[in-house]
Amino acid sequence: MIKLYGISWDDPRGYDSIVYISERYSEKYKDIHIQWDKRSLYDFTVYPPDKLAKYYDLVVVDYPSVGDIAESNNYIPIDEILSKKDLEFIQRISVGKTYESYLYNGHLWALPIDAATQVSAYREDIFKEFNLKIPKTWKQVIKLKCKVGMPLSPIHAHSSFITMCVNYFLDPFFIRLDQYNLKKIYTILDIMKNISDKCGDLCLKSDPIKLLDYMAEENEICYIPLTYGYYNYSRDKYRKNVINYINIPSFTEIPYGSTLGGAGLAVSIKNKYIEETIEFIKWFYDFNTQKMYWKHYGQPADIRIWIDEEANKITRNSYINTIYTISLSYVRPNFPGFIKFHEESGKVLVNFLTGKISKDETIKDLLNLNTSCCARK
Template identity: 35%
Template sequence: MTWSDPRGYDPLVAASAAFRDRHPHVRIDWDKRSLQRFESTPVDELAATYDLMIIDHPHVGEVVAQNCLLPIDRHGDPALLEQLASETVGKSFHSYFYGGHQWALPVDAACQVQAIRPDLCDAPLTDLSAVIAEARAGRVLLPLRPPHVLMCFFTLMANLGTPFPVSRDGALDPANGRRTMEALQALSDAVDPACHGMDPIAALDALADGSRAAMIPFTYLYAPYAQAGYRPNRLSYHDIPAAGLSGPLGSALGGTGLAVSARTAHPELCTEFALWVASAGMQSGLYTANNGQPGNALAWADATVNARTGNAYHQTRMSHEAAWLRPRHAGYMGFQEEASHILLDALTGKATHDSALSALHARFLESFPA
């Protein structure tokens, strides 16, 4: 099971066909679901049906609690795992390590970056105040559909130097929490109200297909949009604009990992496939040639891979290396959904900023198992 975007589906189908050349008796068929369902469906529900699945790293705490995935390190060669760990983009490999085991391999790396229309925008913006000015001129889109409103909040908080807490012992900095809410409010008020119903794919489609909006300051990297002919207008990707003084750090990490069900009857074969798909050779070649967005750092540095996407990987590397890792404990996913709606209530005037910040922290503490 994967998600129904060419980036999530095409490279896995191509890899599975090539894997059959190595193992003629093996056939891997992929089903797909929408991005929204991918982000919200419990992993144990998928693992009951599928041998292999693409997962989102914030699920790993629940994975451990439910014992529904097979640790990759149970059958994976330790030397290969060590090599992949050294070839990761930022925290991508580490994001699937939890409770002493590796639960998935990062076949796709992403974080929030800046997308622009080069024909409508001379250069990426580096300062959030300039972005807000562009938004007030009607030239900015921003995906605010849950959970992406929360991802924007996370990115801005971390970029200001006080990341959202990841443990029950952490504190939410009230001053920077207010600064973050004010910045997010300014953006939300300035962009088209339709942005409240947009996820990154919808926002990128609108940017690539339209004639007025020139940029998205915070959206997850979808490199195929930077390929010639993928959409009517080609996009260009760059590091996020900074709200703080330290440049493009703190972007909320995304990406996907390839995991194996604990119920599979073919654990060694599935593990072999996952390791092979995550390898530098596959990621730099067949995977990226079929709309894939690699998780391997050697693919990110590859000149051919970058040429295909207008240097999207070179131009967003700093944001990815300095990305912020979300909480991953069992209970986080419920918090992510509720927190998104707390923020939307504040941005639409149904709650004050201070009450929203208090509710966010209280709900976060309640999300941890007793």
């Protein structure tokens, strides 16, 4: 029997879905078995991909790591193993810029198997109880008469900062600032501080999964303006209460610039069964397989799922309600070392949110990080 080893992240969306699909594949092709391990959402983002390639044939990765993946020489470019026809098909069905996000230095380093971007989450039952309207602008977010939260652990704080900057037509990796753009950053930091102060340690210590779990189990947080969408929370009986999703608030009423997330499937050079891997990939992108993947808690990058009637009915239109946001999303850089820079920038923002540094000190620290890291890229 051929045995492949893979690793994903610890959430039904990332792990249960791919395990279920792999088991169905093994039933179809009884001489092939794919065994999956899982790691935390944090490790999914920051753990060095070159180390994973030593132990796994298939690695589910975050796209900002593809520069590190490419330079490690431990992964096979996908365009070297899949045909041009197959790649063109996958690119056509990939929602937004999910396919392009895995390109680096002329090669495709992973396949978009999962799609997410920062969207807004809300408890419809609480909104109805208090006769609230869903915010479309950041001014409306601040004035909302219920508790607002946002995942503000370092990387997610920086992701939200990026989203707000891009939406405000401001380069999030600024290396110089005039007074006009400086005022924009002051506004962004004020909004983030307002939300952080009201939410407290819960938000400062939360990633999207932790905060969404809290939102679904407790009747406290009514609205999250920016969080990576986990649409399983919109399904009945997934958690105690249902969470709905909608386009992000904006400075212009256009949900532009949301920081793209999602996950891709990379192939390590350790993998000795490339032909079998190719056949699995082709089977995975069949629409019937994609539908099965979604039914078992996956969140496909396949636009056919995002517009699918059943998928939207079961998730209270989460996909179609946010397709505008993901279509206008922003792709983070993926140069080698970006992940470390991403986290360090987030730590600066957390220092500001916790009152350790002023707005001006925050901007200075971010500018220094941008100058030392991004100006050379």
